[in-house]
Amino acid sequence: MTEKKAIFIRVMLISSLIVIAAVAIFIKLLSVQADLSDSVALNDPIIKLKEIPSSRGNIYDVNGSLLATSMPVYTIAIDATQASDTLFENNYRDLAAGLSEIFGDLTSDEYAKKLRQSRRNQKQYLRLRSGVRYSELQKVKTLPILKEGRYDGGFVYTQQTKRIKPFGYLCGRTIGYGRGKSDVGIEKAYDHYLKGQNGKQLMQKINGGVWKPLSNTQDVEPISGSDVYSTIDIRIQDIAQTALLKSLEKYEAENGSVILMEVKTGAIRAMSSLERTDDEKYAEKFNYAIGAAYEPGSTFKLASLLVALEDRAVDTSHVVDTENGSFKFYDRTMKDSNYDRGGYGKISVGKAFEVSSNIGIARTIVDNYSDNPQRFVDRLARLGVSDKLDFELLGEADPWIKNTSDSTWSGVSLPWIAFGYEIKMTALQILALYNAIANNGELVKPRVVDRVKRGEKILEAKEVEVLKPSICSESTIDILQDLLVGVVEDGTARNIYSEKYSCAGKTGTAKIASEGSYGSEYRASFAGYFPAENPKYSCVVVVTKPKKEIGFYGNVVAAPVFKELRNMLYAEEAIETPMMDGAMAYDYVGKVQELNDIHEVLEYPKYPGSQKNIWLKSDKKKFEVLDFDEVEMPNVKGMAAMDALFLLENLGLDVELQGKGKVIRQSLKAGNKIRENQKVALSLSS
Numbered sequence: 001m002t003e004k005k006a007i008f009i010r011v012m013l014i015s016s017l018i019v020i021a022a023v024a025i026f027i028k029l030l031s032v033q034a035d036l037s038d039s040v041a042l043n044d045p046i047i048k049l050k051e052i053p054s055s056r057g058n059i060y061d062v063n064g065s066l067l068a069t070s071m072p073v074y075t076i077a078i079d080a081t082q083a084s085d086t087l088f089e090n091n092y093r094d095l096a097a098g099l100s101e102i103f104g105d106l107t108s109d110e111y112a113k114k115l116r117q118s119r120r121n122q123k124q125y126l127r128l129r130s131g132v133r134y135s136e137l138q139k140v141k142t143l144p145i146l147k148e149g150r151y152d153g154g155f156v157y158t159q160q161t162k163r164i165k166p167f168g169y170l171c172g173r174t175i176g177y178g179r180g181k182s183d184v185g186i187e188k189a190y191d192h193y194l195k196g197q198n199g200k201q202l203m204q205k206i207n208g209g210v211w212k213p214l215s216n217t218q219d220v221e222p223i224s225g226s227d228v229y230s231t232i233d234i235r236i237q238d239i240a241q242t243a244l245l246k247s248l249e250k251y252e253a254e255n256g257s258v259i260l261m262e263v264k265t266g267a268i269r270a271m272s273s274l275e276r277t278d279d280e281k282y283a284e285k286f287n288y289a290i291g292a293a294y295e296p297g298s299t300f301k302l303a304s305l306l307v308a309l310e311d312r313a314v315d316t317s318h319v320v321d322t323e324n325g326s327f328k329f330y331d332r333t334m335k336d337s338n339y340d341r342g343g344y345g346k347i348s349v350g351k352a353f354e355v356s357s358n359i360g361i362a363r364t365i366v367d368n369y370s371d372n373p374q375r376f377v378d379r380l381a382r383l384g385v386s387d388k389l390d391f392e393l394l395g396e397a398d399p400w401i402k403n404t405s406d407s408t409w410s411g412v413s414l415p416w417i418a419f420g421y422e423i424k425m426t427a428l429q430i431l432a433l434y435n436a437i438a439n440n441g442e443l444v445k446p447r448v449v450d451r452v453k454r455g456e457k458i459l460e461a462k463e464v465e466v467l468k469p470s471i472c473s474e475s476t477i478d479i480l481q482d483l484l485v486g487v488v489e490d491g492t493a494r495n496i497y498s499e500k501y502s503c504a505g506k507t508g509t510a511k512i513a514s515e516g517s518y519g520s521e522y523r524a525s526f527a528g529y530f531p532a533e534n535p536k537y538s539c540v541v542v543v544t545k546p547k548k549e550i551g552f553y554g555n556v557v558a559a560p561v562f563k564e565l566r567n568m569l570y571a572e573e574a575i576e577t578p579m580m581d582g583a584m585a586y587d588y589v590g591k592v593q594e595l596n597d598i599h600e601v602l603e604y605p606k607y608p609g610s611q612k613n614i615w616l617k618s619d620k621k622k623f624e625v626l627d628f629d630e631v632e633m634p635n636v637k638g639m640a641a642m643d644a645l646f647l648l649e650n651l652g653l654d655v656e657l658q659g660k661g662k663v664i665r666q667s668l669k670a671g672n673k674i675r676e677n678q679k680v681a682l683s684l685s686s
Contacts, residue, residue, distance in 0.1 A: 048203060053161060054196030057225030059175055059186055061234045062267070062450055066166050068175050068187070073162040074132040076140055077125055080118040082154030083145050088119060091144035098143040102136055103129055131162065163187075171237045173284040174230075174271050174393070174448060184287070186228055186449065189393050193452050193459065196225035226454040231267035231447060236260060236569070240270035243564040244541070248274055248282055251546035251557050257289040257427050258542075258561055259446075263435055263535045265464050266444035270565075288542070293397035293424035297510025298356045298554070299527045299540075300420030302480065303433060304365055305353055307379040309476045313368035316350030316479060317659055317683060320367075322359040329366065330411035334358050337509070337553075350664070350685070353483050354491030356507060362415035373414045374404045380417075383471050385425060389432055389445060400424040420510060427525075431540040434505070434527040436468070437484065438535035441477045443468040482637065482664045485532050486685075493526065493555050496563040501570045503530035505562065507554035512545065521545050524557035530566045536575060539565055633680070635670035636663050641684050652676040659684035 059068040080088070096111035106114075111128075118126040132140070137157065141147060146155040165175060176185025187194065199222030244258045255275035261268050273288040286292075308314050325336040325343025336343055336357050344357055352360025369376035380386065386401045402413055402422040416422050428446055436443040445465040452460040484504035487493050492507045505528015511518040524546060529538040541558040551557055569575060634651075636644040644663050648655045654677050665683035668674070 049200050054198050054222035055224040056161070056163070056196065057194040057227045059194070060227065060229045061232045061237075062230065062269070063233060063235075064229075065234050067171065067230065067232070067234065068163060068165050070161050071164045072134060072159050073130075074134070074137050074157050074159055075127060075130045076132055076137070077127045077156045078115070078118070078146065079124045079154035079156060080115060080126055081122050081124055082151065083148070084152075087145060087148065087153070092116065092119070094144045095146065099128060099140070102139050105129070125156070132157075167234055167238075169284065170234060170241060171232055171270075171272070173273055173287045174232060184395065185393060186230060190228045190449065190452065193226040193228060197223040199223075226452050226459055228452050229450045231262075231269065231450050232271070233269045235572075236565075237270040237272065239568045240561075240565055241272040241274070243561045244272055244274060245282055246564075247541075247543060247557060247561050248276070251543065251550050251552075253543045253547070253557070254545035255286075255288055256541070256543040257287075257292075258539070258565075259289050259428060259431050260537055260539045260565060261431060261435055261446055263438045263529060263538050264444070266435070266446045267450065268446055268448045269537070271448070287393070287395060288544075289427045290391055290393060291395040291397050291426070293399060293426050293429075294523060294542075294544075295421050295423060295510050295513065296425050296430055296525065297420040297508040297523065298358070299430055299434075299506050299508035299525050300423065300425070301353060301356065301361045301418070302437070302484075302506055302527075303380055303383060303385055304361055304418045305349070305483075306383065306472055306476060306480060307376060308349075308364055308368060309479055310472045311368070311379065314349050314364055315683075316348060316353075316483065316664065318349045318364070319346050320349055320352055320360045320363050321346045322352065322357050322363070325359070327359045327363065329362065329415045332412045332416075334362060334415065336360075350479075350483055350486070354486040356487075356492045358419045362418045365418035366415050370414060376414065377401060377403055377417070383433070384443060384468060385423075385429065385433060389429060389467070391428065391446060392449060396428070397424075397426050399426065399429050420508065427540050427542045430525075430527050431538055432467075433471075434529060434540065435538040436471050437477060437480050438504075438529035438538050441470040441472055441474065442466060443471050479665065481532075484528065486664075488528070488532075492553075493528075493559050495555055496559045496566075498563075498567070501530065501566055502532040503562075503566050504528050504532040504535075505559070507559060509552065509554045520548060522548065522552040524552055524554040526554050526558040526562050528562060530570075531575060537565075537569065631673055633666075633668045633670055633672045633674050636666060636682070639663050641682070644682060648680060648682075652678075654679045656681045657684060658682065661685035 056070045058066060058070075061067055092115045093108070093112050096115060097108040099111045100106055100108040114126065117123075140157075141155075145153045147153065149155055163177075165172065174185050176183055176187030176189075183191065200220040240258045240260055244256050247253070248256050253276070255273070257273040258270065259268060260270040271287075271289050273284055273286060274282040275285055275288070277283050277285070309316075322336060322344045324345075325339035325341070327334050336359055338344065338355075344352070344355060344360070347355075347357065347360060349360065349364055351357075352364070365376060380401055386399050388396055388398060390396075400423060402409060402417060404413075413422050432443060432446060435446075443466070445467050447462055447465070449462055451458055451462060481504065484506060485502075487506050488497050488503055493505060496503070505526055508523075508525035508527070510523045510525075512521045512523055514521070523542065523544050525540065525542045527538075527540040529535040539562050541561040543557045543561075546552050546557050634647065636647065639647070640662055641657055641660065645655050645657065651674065653674060656679065658681060661684045663682050664685050667681040668678070
C-alpha cells in the first residue's frame with residue numbers, strides 16, 4: 001500500500017507540473033497574439049496609436065486669481081448631403097435662424113445661403129463655427145436638422161483645447177501665449193511643468209471619419225500639467241497698465257513699459273509693455289521691460305554718483321561749476337535743461353543731482369576719473385550694471401557699457417557715460433539698481449514666479465535670491481537715499497511730491513540715437529520707490545518717443561504714472577509711513593500742525609502712555625514725530641539746522657554744523673548710545 005501510495009503521489013505531482021506548464025504556455029500565446037494583433041493593427045491604415053493631449057496646468061496670480069487655464073472648445077460642421085430632402089427643405093431656414101441667434105456672427109439669411117449652397121454642391125463638410133463653448137454646443141444640438149445626429153442630420157463636431165485668459169489683455173505678455181516654438185512669458189519658461197505628459201490611445205477610423213477607441217495593451221493615460229503661481233498681483237497690474245496706457249495715449253508715444261516690484265523680495269507685482277498698433281491703439285506685442293536695452297539718460301546718474309561717493313572722490317557738498325548751462329567737453333557741447341534760463345552756475349554736487357544737471361554730474365566724474373577712465377568703467381561693472389539679471393522669462397537683453405578698449409571710445413565718452421549715454425540697460429536692470437538703494441544696498445534678483453504646485457504638493461518654491469549682499473557702503477546708501485528724496489521734494493520730480501504719500505526717485509530724459517546721431521526724439525523715464533523711509537515697492541516707468549510738442553520730459557511723461565501707482569497703493573493697502581526714527585505718526589499730530597513755532601510745539605502734551613520724549617521736526621509744511629530715548633542718538637535728518645542744534649545740545653552733545661539749511665547727514669548713527677559732550681557733525685543741504 002505504501003509503495004502504491006508513493007507512485008500515486010509522484011503521478012499527481014508530475015500531472016500538476018504538466019498542467020501548470022500548459023497554462024503558462026497558453027497565457028504566453030495569448031500575450032503574443034495580443035502584441036501581434038496590436039502590431040498588425042498599427043500597420044492598418046484605419047488604425048492608429050493616437051496621442052491624447054494632457055490637460056495643461058493653470059497659471060495664477062499671487063492671490064490665487066486665475067490668469068490662464070485650458071478649456072474645451074468645439075468646431076461644429078454639417079454634412080449637408082446626409083439629411084433627406086424633406087428634412088432639409090422643411091428645416092434649413094429654422095436651423096439658419098438658430099445659428100444666427102446663438103453666435104450672432106452672420107444673419108439668418110447668410111447662414112441659409114451657405115447651407116443651401118453646400119447642399120446644392122453636395123459638400124460633405126461645411127464648417128459652421130470654431131471656438132464654440134460647451135454651453136453653446138448644447139444649444140446647437142437642439143437645432144433643427146442637427147438634433148438628428150451624425151447619420152440622419154449630418155452633424156459633426158470635434159473637440160479642441162483652448163488657452164483662456166480670464167483677465168483678457170491684462171498681463172498678457174508676462175503670462176505668455178500658446179504658440180508652440182514662438183511661445184513667450186511664463187507659458188514658455190515653465191512649459192516643462194505646465195504641459196504635463198501626453199497619453200496614447202489605439203483608435204480605429206470608422207464611417208464618417210470618426211475615430212473610435214480600441215481596447216489594447218499599449219494605452220497610456222495622460223498626466224495633467226502642474227500649476228504655476230506667479231508673483232503678479234492682478235489688481236496692481238490693472239492699476240499699472242491703466243496708468244501707463246493713459247500716459248501713452250496722452251503723449252501719443254510709440255511704446256512704454258512699467259514694472260512694480262516688492263523691495264525686500266524682488267517679487268514683481270506688475271509688469272506691462274504697450275506699443276502703438278497700426279490702428280493707433282495700444283497692445284502688448286513685445287516685452288520692452290526686459291527685452292529692450294536703451295540709453296537710460298539721467299536715471300543712470302545714480303550709478304555715477306554712487307561710484308564717486310564710494311571712492312570718496314567727492315561729497316555732496318562739493319561745489320561744481322555748471323557755468324551758464326553750457327559746457328564744452330573736447331569737441332562736443334553739453335547743455336543743461338535750463339540753458340535758456342542761464343544755467344545753475346556754481347552748485348553743490350548734491351544739488352546737481354537733485355536738479356539733474358548733466359554738466360554738474362559729468363564734470364564731477366571727468367574731474368576725478370579723466371586720468372584713468374577705465375577705473376570708472378570698472379567700478380560701474382562691479383556694481384553689476386553690466387551683468388544680465390538672468391531673469392526667468394526668456395528674452396532679457398544684454399546690458400552694455402562702453403569700454404576704453406572699444407574702437408569708438410573718444411574724449412567725450414567719459415562725460416557722456418556719466419549721465420547715461422554710450423551705455424545700454426533694460427528697464428528691469430535699472431529698476432534692480434534702484435531697488436538695491438531702497439533695500440539698503442542689498443541687490444536681489446527680480447522674479448515673476450512664486451511656486452509650482454501639483455495638487456497640494458509644492459514641486460518648486462522660489463526663494464529670495466541675493467545677487468550682491470551690498471553694492472556699496474551704508475554711508476553711501478544713506479546719502480543717495482536722501483538725494484532721491486530731495487529730487488521729489490526740491491528737484492526735477494517735485495511735481496509728484498505729496499505731503500501724504502512719501503516717495504523717492506529720479507527722472508530721466510534721453511535723446512534717442514538714430515543712424516549714428518541724436519535727433520529730436522526722446523525717451524522719458526522715472527525710477528524710484530515708496531514709502532521713502534521704509535520702502536515697500538520700487539517702480540520704473542519708461543515712455544519712448546512721446547510727441548515733443550505735447551511733452552517729453554521724464555517728470556512730465558513718466559513720473560505721473562509712478563505717482564498714480566503710488567497714490568492708489570497707499571489708498572488701497574493703507575501703507576504706513578514710518579517717520580525717520582521708525583516711530584509712527586499719532587492722531588494728535590494733525591492738531592499740532594496748526595502751530596507755527598517749533599518751540600511752541602515742544603510744549604504740546606506728550607502722547608499718553610509713551611515713556612519717551614517726543615519731539616516734532618518741521619519743514620515749514622508739516623510736523624513729524626521724532627520718538628527716541630534720551631540715551632540714544634535721534635535721527636535728525638530733515639530738521640532745520642537750528643532745531644536740530646537746539647535738540648542735540650539739550651541732550652548734552654557737542655554739535656558741529658557744516659553748511660546751511662536742513663540736515664542731510666549726521667556723523668553719529670541714529671539709535672547709537674550717546675554720552676555727555678560727545679561730538680556730532682551735521683551736514684546741511686547747502
